[in-house]
Amino acid sequence: MDTDMARKDLIPDWLTAARGLAAVAILALTLIGPAALRAVAFLLLLGWTTDMVDGRLARRWDKDPTWIGEHEFHIDMLMVLSSAVFLILTGLVPPLPAVGYLVGGTAISLGVLHWSGEFLRFKSVTMLLAFPWVFLPFVIALWHDPVVAYVGLMWVAAALVTDWRRFTGVVGDFLSGARAFFRRP
Numbered sequence: 703m704d705t706d707m708a709r710k711d712l713i714p715d716w717l718t719a720a721r722g723l724a725a726v727a728i729l730a731l732t733l734i735g736p737a738a739l740r741a742v743a744f745l746l747l748l749g750w751t752t753d754m755v756d757g758r759l760a761r762r763w764d765k766d767p768t769w770i771g772e773h774e775f776h777i778d779m780l781m782v783l784s785s786a787v788f789l790i791l792t793g794l795v796p797p798l799p800a801v802g803y804l805v806g807g808t809a810i811s812l813g814v815l816h817w818s819g820e821f822l823r824f825k826s827v828t829m830l831l832a833f834p835w836v837f838l839p840f841v842i843a844l845w846h847d848p849v850v851a852y853v854g855l856m857w858v859a860a861a862l863v864t865d866w867r868r869f870t871g872v873v874g875d876f877l878s879g880a881r882a883f884f885r886r887p
Contacts, residue, residue, distance in 0.1 A: 711763060715770040717756035721749040722777050725784035732791040736846065742788050743839050743850040747857050749781050754865055775825055779832060786835045794842050807831035822878060 724745045731738035731745075753774075760771060770777070786804060789795045811831060815824035840854035862869055 711765050714756040714760040714763075714765060715768055717752040717759070718770050718774050718777055720752050721781045724749040725777075725781040728781070728784040728788050732788050736792045736794055738788075738792070739794065739839065739843060740847050740850050742785060743843060743847075743854060746781070746785055746839060747854065749778075750857070750861070753778060754861060754868060758865075758868070775828075779828060782832045782835050785839050789835075789838060789842065794846070795838070803834075822875075825875070826878070 728742050728745055731742055734741075756774070759765075760767075765771075783804075786800065790797050790800045790804075807828075811824060811828040814827045815821070818824070837854075840851050843850035843854070
């Protein structure tokens with residue numbers, strides 16, 4: 703494999719790793735407080751954009767999975783968790799119910815993984831439990847920074863228009879996992 707091709711093969715992994723870095727940056731922004739909500743929202747949008755692009759490039763280039771590629775879902779959930787922690791530590795959401803939801807959701811997800819041993823079931827349940835945290839920064843922005851909320855809404859619309867097939871694939875994976883959840887292991 704030539705050097706240019708080897709470098710090109712790393713791009714999807716760099717895009718995935720960028721979400722891990724975004725998660726760290728979001729956690730660092732807790733030190734600034736609620737005023738950093740706009741920066742957090744834009745880091746999330748950047749992260750979700752890299753999420754749309756990395757898989758597409760990996761498939762287009764017929765790239766073999768790497769450790770990062772195999773752990774992409776975990777990195778995505780790390781970014782979701784970091785935004786939840788930001789919202790909790792900055793007081794943008796009530797801490798007690800938020801922490802209870804995170805702890806309970808984590809216990810449920812890990813329980814499903816342990817009980818079923820199937821990653822698809824675990825992923826489906828985790829996606830369901832993470833869903834509110836994905837959009838909550840933008841919902842909260844309606845009261846604190848409406849521009850952020852509208853930009854987030856425009857990003858969702860643009861993402862659906864440009865990559866409808868991916869959206870239906872993610873929803874399909876979720877529904878498959880949900881159906882698998884109700885099957886006996």
